[in-house]
Amino acid sequence: MDRQRNSVGDLPGGLSAFPITPVTSAGVDLEAFQRIVVRLVAAGVDSIGALGSTGSSAYLSREERRAVAGAAVRAAAGVPVLVGIGALRTDDVLRHADDAQVAGAAAVLLAPVSYQPLTDDEVFGLYEDVSARCALPLCVYDNPGTTGFTFSDELHIRIAALATVAAVKLPGMGFDVAAERLPRLREAFPHGVSIGVSGDWLAADGLLAGADTFFSVLGGLLPHPMRALTRSAQSGDAQTARAISAEFEPLWMLFRRYGSIRVVSAAAELLGLSAAPNLPRPLLPLPATGREALAALLPSLTERR
Amino acid sequence: MDRQRNSVGDLPGGLSAFPITPVTSAGVDLEAFQRIVVRLVAAGVDSIGALGSTGSSAYLSREERRAVAGAAVRAAAGVPVLVGIGALRTDDVLRHADDAQVAGAAAVLLAPVSYQPLTDDEVFGLYEDVSARCALPLCVYDNPGTTGFTFSDELHIRIAALATVAAVKLPGMGFDVAAERLPRLREAFPHGVSIGVSGDWLAADGLLAGADTFFSVLGGLLPHPMRALTRSAQSGDAQTARAISAEFEPLWMLFRRYGSIRVVSAAAELLGLSAAPNLPRPLLPLPATGREALAALLPSLTERR
Numbered sequence: 001m002d003r004q005r006n007s008v009g010d011l012p013g014g015l016s017a018f019p020i021t022p023v024t025s026a027g028v029d030l031e032a033f034q035r036i037v038v039r040l041v042a043a044g045v046d047s048i049g050a051l052g053s054t055g056s057s058a059y060l061s062r063e064e065r066r067a068v069a070g071a072a073v074r075a076a077a078g079v080p081v082l083v084g085i086g087a088l089r090t091d092d093v094l095r096h097a098d099d100a101q102v103a104g105a106a107a108v109l110l111a112p113v114s115y116q117p118l119t120d121d122e123v124f125g126l127y128e129d130v131s132a133r134c135a136l137p138l139c140v141y142d143n144p145g146t147t148g149f150t151f152s153d154e155l156h157i158r159i160a161a162l163a164t165v166a167a168v169k170l171p172g173m174g175f176d177v178a179a180e181r182l183p184r185l186r187e188a189f190p191h192g193v194s195i196g197v198s199g200d201w202l203a204a205d206g207l208l209a210g211a212d213t214f215f216s217v218l219g220g221l222l223p224h225p226m227r228a229l230t231r232s233a234q235s236g237d238a239q240t241a242r243a244i245s246a247e248f249e250p251l252w253m254l255f256r257r258y259g260s261i262r263v264v265s266a267a268a269e270l271l272g273l274s275a276a277p278n279l280p281r282p283l284l285p286l287p288a289t290g291r292e293a294l295a296a297l298l299p300s301l302t303e304r305r
Numbered sequence: 306m307d308r309q310r311n312s313v314g315d316l317p318g319g320l321s322a323f324p325i326t327p328v329t330s331a332g333v334d335l336e337a338f339q340r341i342v343v344r345l346v347a348a349g350v351d352s353i354g355a356l357g358s359t360g361s362s363a364y365l366s367r368e369e370r371r372a373v374a375g376a377a378v379r380a381a382a383g384v385p386v387l388v389g390i391g392a393l394r395t396d397d398v399l400r401h402a403d404d405a406q407v408a409g410a411a412a413v414l415l416a417p418v419s420y421q422p423l424t425d426d427e428v429f430g431l432y433e434d435v436s437a438r439c440a441l442p443l444c445v446y447d448n449p450g451t452t453g454f455t456f457s458d459e460l461h462i463r464i465a466a467l468a469t470v471a472a473v474k475l476p477g478m479g480f481d482v483a484a485e486r487l488p489r490l491r492e493a494f495p496h497g498v499s500i501g502v503s504g505d506w507l508a509a510d511g512l513l514a515g516a517d518t519f520f521s522v523l524g525g526l527l528p529h530p531m532r533a534l535t536r537s538a539q540s541g542d543a544q545t546a547r548a549i550s551a552e553f554e555p556l557w558m559l560f561r562r563y564g565s566i567r568v569v570s571a572a573a574e575l576l577g578l579s580a581a582p583n584l585p586r587p588l589l590p591l592p593a594t595g596r597e598a599l600a601a602l603l604p605s606l607t608e609r610r
Contacts, residue, residue, distance in 0.1 A: 058420035059394040089364040090586035115363035115418065115451050116566055116588060126587040146420050148453050261421055281395035282431040283421060 011107055011137055011167050012080055013194055013212035014046030015230040019220035020265055021055040021068050022278040028064050030071045032274040036221070037075035039273075043223035046213075048076050049109060051084035053146050054217045054261050058086065058113060059280040065096060069103035080106030082139055086113040086147075090129050097134035107166060108134060111141035112149045120155050127159045137166030143198070144171060153185060160189040169215045170206075172199020178209035186210075200226075200260070201252035204245040207233035217260045218248065221267055222302060250297050254290055262286045266294055271302065316412055316442055316472050317385055318499055318517035319351030320535040324525035325570055326360040326373055327583040333369050335376045337579040341526070342380035344578075348528035351518075353381050354414060356389035358451050359522045359566050363391065363418060364585040370401060374408035385411030387444055391418040391452075395434050402439035412471060413439060416446035417454045425460050432464045442471030448503070449476060458490060465494040474520045475511075477504020483514030491515075505531075505565070506557035509550040512538035522565045523553065526572055527607060555602050559595055567591045571599055576607070 019036045022029040040048055050072035051057035051065055060068065069083045083105035085096035093110065100108050110130060112123045131138060140159055142151045156168060168189070173181065182195055189195070196213030197206030203214045207230060214233075219226035225244055233241035254263045261279065266286040269276040277285045286294065324341045327334040345353055355377035356362035356370055365373065374388045388410035390401035398415065405413050415435060417428045436443060445464055447456045461473060473494070478486065487500055494500070501518030502511030508519045512535060519538075524531035530549055538546035559568045566584065571591040574581040582590045591599065 053421070112587070113420065116358070116564060117450065118587060119589070121592075122587045122589050125589060129586065145422065259421060281434065282417070282423060282427045284424070284427050284430060287426075 010192060011082070011139065011194055012046040013196070014214070014234070015219050015223070015227050016047040016049050016082065016196065016213050016215045017045040017219035017223050017226070018049040018052040018054045018215060018217055020261065020268055020274070020278070021051065021057070021060065022268065022274040023056060023059070023280040024275055024278060028060065028068060029274065029278070030067060033068060034071050034075040036268065036273055037072055040220065040223050041075070041077055041079050044227055045079065045219060045223050047080040047082060047106070048072060049082045049084070049215060049220070052109060052141075053111070053143055054220060054264060055084060056261070056280055057084040058146075059283075062092070062095060062099065066099045066103065069100055069105060073104040082107045082109045084109045084111070084141070085130070086111040086141065088113050088115050090126055093126065093130060094133050097130055097136070101134060101136055105136060107137040107139050109139045109141050109169070111143050111147050114148050118149055120152070123149060123151075123155065124158055127162055127165070131162040131164040135164065138162070138164045139167040139169055140165060141169050142171055143169075153181070156185060157188045160193045165193055167194040167196060167213065169196045169198055169213070172197055172202030172206060174202060175205035175209055178206050178211070182206075182210050200255065201245070201249065204229060204233055204241040208238050208241060217255070217264055218251070221264045221271070225301070248301065251294075251301060254294055258286055258290045263290070263294060266291050267298060270295055270298055315497060316387070316444065316499055317351040318501070319519070319539070320524050320528070320532050321352040321354050321387065321501065321518050321520045322350040322524035322528050322531070323354040323357040323359045323520060323522055325566065325573055325579070325583070326356065326362070326365065327573065327579040328361060328364070328585040329580055329583060333365065333373060334579065334583070335372060338373060339376050339380040341573065341578055342377055345525065345528050346380070346382055346384050349532060350384065350524060350528050352385040352387060352411070353377060354387045354389070354520060354525070357414060357446075358389075358416070358448055359525060359569060360389060361566070361585055362389040363451075364588075367397070367400060367404065371404045371408065374405055374410060378409040387412045387414045389414045389416070389446070390435070391416040391446065393418050393420050395431055398431065398435060399438050402435055402441070406439060406441055410441060412442040412444050414444045414446050414474070416448050416452050419453050423454055425457070428454060428456075428460065429463055432467055432470070436467040436469040440469065443467070443469045444472040444474055445470060446474050447476055448474075458486070461490060462493045465498050470498055472499040472501060472518065474501045474503055474518070477502055477507030477511060479507060480510040480514055483511050483516070487511075487515045505560065506550070506554065509534060509538055509546040513543050513546060522560070522569055523556070526569050526576070530606070553606065556599075556606060559599055563591055563595045568595070568599060571596050572603060575600055575603055
């Protein structure tokens with residue numbers, strides 16, 4: 001499929017790190033957030049995903065989101081920042097897109113956040129509305145675990161043809177599925193639309209099957225090993241990529257059991273990067289058993305660079 | 306289970322009608338909304354559920370919700386109004402609860418609106434926080450189709466013990482399930498906590514199995530037949546209740562296929578009660594085929610009183 005792309009810059013592939021947004025009883029802790037972002041930049045991540053699902057965007061007010069987007073861009077010091085603009089109502093999404101542009105975002109990241117289950121036409125209409133309003137590169141954020149919405153490949157292809165769509169972030173999938181699906185989507189997408197994967201425990205599979213980008217929750221807290229995983233997979237060193245992935249499997253078991261946001265939130269606290277509790281209620285801190293398991297795991301995992 | 310209940314008034318059972326909140330490109334159409342509520346009052350509904358799922362509460366700003374709650378109470382002219390206060394973040398839920406109280410709500414209605422999938426402890430904590438802050442009777446709003454959260458009976462029982470919980474709104478269930486489940490929950494709930502059902506096409510089943518309340522989407526637009534269904538079921542006239550339910554089955558097929566909110570939104574327009582489109586984007590109007598089927602059905606259904 002060939003098409004003229006207007007004004008859509010290329011987004012970097014590689015490791016896109018998704019930090020938490022620490023939220024205490026006093027509100028968003030911008031200082032702690034910037035400390036976390038500065039660490040990511042120092043570790044050489046390729047881009048930063050601010051206000052993703054892990055960044056609690058769905059829970060924050062417009063003012064808080066604006067402040068976080070600005071803080072992210074300043075702390076990123078030139079590293080491209082993708083800013084999450086998802087919200088239940090299209091009018092709010094468009095406001096967040098305006099704010100992201102003013103903040104200096106390199107791209108906007110949009111999940112079809114749902115209350116009433118959305119139809120394919122409604123989700124397409126949402127992306128169409130944003131594409132018509134906001135000139136920034138748009139990354140489609142396919143996250144059924146939080147939105148409840150499942151994209152078909154047909155819908156992905158329809159949306160990827162919109163003028164500003166620059167990237168698609170897919171849920172994690174095993175190697176065999178990815179090796180079949182990614183080339184098929186790439187063939188159907190306009191030239192230049194990059195394809196990334198999330199679901200940290202499946203990232204090595206996705207990258208080895210050809211994904212351009214690893215959108216990583218853990219990369220938002222422990223960037224060094226996730227960068228090493230990404231680089232080794234993308235240079236074709238499957239053995240190293242899989243070995244790093246295997247090493248983190250105990251941590252990813254906690255992700256699957258408790259939800260990755262609760263685990264990285266507790267890890268940020270254990271590493272002294274944020275106060276606790278740091279999640280917006282009704283979200284609660286990691287329960288004690290999970291916290292103990294995490295505390296036992298962290299030292300060996302953080303020694304690794 | 307016996308327990309002293311403080312300051313929680315009894316909520317009326319019977320038909321609780323859930324109107325749409327018309328949202329045009331100019332914002333919430335309060336005038337159309339009040340016209341709809343006045344019709345419900347004239348038809349003798351037992352209570353009104355403003356800002357429910359069908360009332361698009363999840364899509365509205367705090368200011369819009371405040372205006373709708375006030376308009377509902379004024380138009381209801383003494384009929385008790387339950388006001389939906391659900392939101393992703395607990396801080397927002399508490400603000401909506403304050404606003405509902407100021408508006409003169411008879412009760413607040415709370416669904417565990419989710420982005421990150423919530424744990425049982427988080428959902429309990431949400432209800433606990435609201436119960437500690439807001440003295441109004443609290444109705445637990447169990448709506449897995451929109452929240453993605455599934456309540457266990459254990460969790461319902463735990464939440465129903467909170468001091469302000471006055472009612473629980475359960476999803477629809479067939480007669481056999483309801484006949485077993487409702488008495489079991491009633492036995493475990495504190496005295497005075499009422500049990501209602503939703504899912505219009507299963508309402509006759511739920512009421513005949515002993516539910517106190519029918520929380521009705523269609524009752525928010527066509528109150529007469531839904532009131533007749535409720536009264537006949539609650540007086541033990543199963544045959545009439547089932548006959549009315551069967552008569553509306555073609556409409557409820559459209560509910561199941563297109564989502565009830567899109568169907569009642571189009572019906573409000575076809576009945577001249579609201580302009581179109583009247584749903585907040587990204588929600589789109591009923592597609593043409595559904596609209597034609599609805600237009601063909603409505604005349605015979607609205608002749609019935």
